[in-house]
Amino acid sequence: MSTNRQTDAEQSLEAVLGGLLRWGTLLSATVVLIGGAAFLWVHGAQPPHYATFRGETSHLNSVADIVSGASRLQPEAIIQLGLLLLVATPIARVIGALVAFLWRRDRKYVVISALVLAALLYGLLAS
Amino acid sequence: MDVAGLTIWQFSLLAAGGAFLAGLLGALTGLGGGVVIVPLLTLVFGVDIRYAVGASLVAVIATSSGAAAAYVREGYTNIRLGLLLEVATTGGALTGAMLAIGTSANVIAVIFGLVLLFSAYFSIKGVPERPAEESPDRVATWLALDSSYPTPEGRQTYRVRHVPAGFGLMYGAGVLSGLLGIGSGALKVLAMDRVMRIPFKASTTTSNFMIGVTAAASAGVYLHRGYLDPGLAMPVVLGVLAGATLGSRLLARGNVDILRLIFAVLVSALALQMIVNGLRGTF
Numbered sequence: 001m002s003t004n005r006q007t008d009a010e011q012s013l014e015a016v017l018g019g020l021l022r023w024g025t026l027l028s029a030t031v032v033l034i035g036g037a038a039f040l041w042v043h044g045a046q047p048p049h050y051a052t053f054r055g056e057t058s059h060l061n062s063v064a065d066i067v068s069g070a071s072r073l074q075p076e077a078i079i080q081l082g083l084l085l086l087v088a089t090p091i092a093r094v095i096g097a098l099v100a101f102l103w104r105r106d107r108k109y110v111v112i113s114a115l116v117l118a119a120l121l122y123g124l125l126a127s
Numbered sequence: 128m129d130v131a132g133l134t135i136w137q138f139s140l141l142a143a144g145g146a147f148l149a150g151l152l153g154a155l156t157g158l159g160g161g162v163v164i165v166p167l168l169t170l171v172f173g174v175d176i177r178y179a180v181g182a183s184l185v186a187v188i189a190t191s192s193g194a195a196a197a198y199v200r201e202g203y204t205n206i207r208l209g210l211l212l213e214v215a216t217t218g219g220a221l222t223g224a225m226l227a228i229g230t231s232a233n234v235i236a237v238i239f240g241l242v243l244l245f246s247a248y249f250s251i252k253g254v255p256e257r258p259a260e261e262s263p264d265r266v267a268t269w270l271a272l273d274s275s276y277p278t279p280e281g282r283q284t285y286r287v288r289h290v291p292a293g294f295g296l297m298y299g300a301g302v303l304s305g306l307l308g309i310g311s312g313a314l315k316v317l318a319m320d321r322v323m324r325i326p327f328k329a330s331t332t333t334s335n336f337m338i339g340v341t342a343a344a345s346a347g348v349y350l351h352r353g354y355l356d357p358g359l360a361m362p363v364v365l366g367v368l369a370g371a372t373l374g375s376r377l378l379a380r381g382n383v384d385i386l387r388l389i390f391a392v393l394v395s396a397l398a399l400q401m402i403v404n405g406l407r408g409t410f
Contacts, residue, residue, distance in 0.1 A: 123347030
């Protein structure tokens with residue numbers, strides 16, 4: 001494969017992955033905005049509590065809790081769902097790169113993309 | 128500012144406004160919105176530093192993804208190099224996020240201040256464009272890292288050098304990102320530009336590409352430890368994203384040297400305040 005053709009293929013891959021980033025960001029911002037509006041509607045008149053750290057005693061700190069809370073339309077869970085989508089956007093991009101390298105049988109970069117993906121999934125699901 | 132008497136409504140509006148300005152100035156000056164979010168929330172709004180770091184981190188992901196979408200079309204981003212270095216930055220980010228949990232807020236504040244000072248200095252000093260070097264590097268060749276970027280005279284090729292040293296520095300950038308909830312853009316560009324000898328345009332766009340992935344690695348750890356408060360993250364993320372989007376549109380139009388200098392002075396003042404408060408133990 002010549003350097004130029006490789007560059008062309010990478011450019012078109014980039015266009016697809018670039019679109020993924022844009023739409024992912026837009027979708028997450030919309031979900032955060034909807035959850036935020038509902039949150040302000042319900043809790044807007046209360047005083048904020050951000051000066052005191054509650055840490056792990058606070059709810060909504062696992063993917064399962066967020067999904068179940070959002071399905072019951074809890075405003076704070078909807079915001080967290082939007083934040084999760086935001087975190088998922090770069091992860092989807094790495095998956096896209098992994099698939100592209102698999103398709104091109106570029107073994108070194110299949111391994112490299114898989115390592116990055118493993119670190120991301122570890123942080124999100126296992127840590 | 129006395130935020131004790133505010134309601135969530137008022138607090139959210141003020142925080143969104145501050146985050147908007149942070150995103151706008153961060154995009155215009157190239158420093159990134161993340162570096163001022165944490166000092167703004169802690170020093171001005173009295174937010175616990177752990178919540179501030181969590182909100183800042185997700186805002187960093189939002190701006191990175193938004194900006195990367197625009198950059199990749201132009202063809203400057205070196206995807207292979209970005210992915211390779213992300214192995215180091217994500218590993219570092221997981222380490223940093225786990226270190227953050229056991230580290231006192233005051234120590235984090237002092238480290239934060241020092242990194243801010245470095246970023247501010249780096250942003251005014253700037254980086255000169257250098258001609259591509261000719262001799263191939265063994266590791267870079269094996270990993271097919273050499274690439275090219277568009278110029279008015281056609282595509283300019285460049286060679287990547289000192290891959291192991293760059294990889295090591297990227298691990299450090301990842302640790303700081305996970306520890307402080309920032310993108311570590313300045314350190315990433317330093318590693319790519321100065322050490323790996325990558326042209327400025329390619330290193331800034333590749334750095335931005337990596338920032339979102341790096342931050343996503345530590346975001347999971349933050350989530351499980353309760354650092355992500357939805358009520359606080361909401362105005363911060365939306366404000367920074369709106370500001371950064373406007374900033375990157377405006378950036379194409381004018382000279383920002385004076386603005387960059389003013390912002391660097393402001394950032395340095397915030398940095399010193401973080402260090403002083405951290406040393407006094409008031410975080």
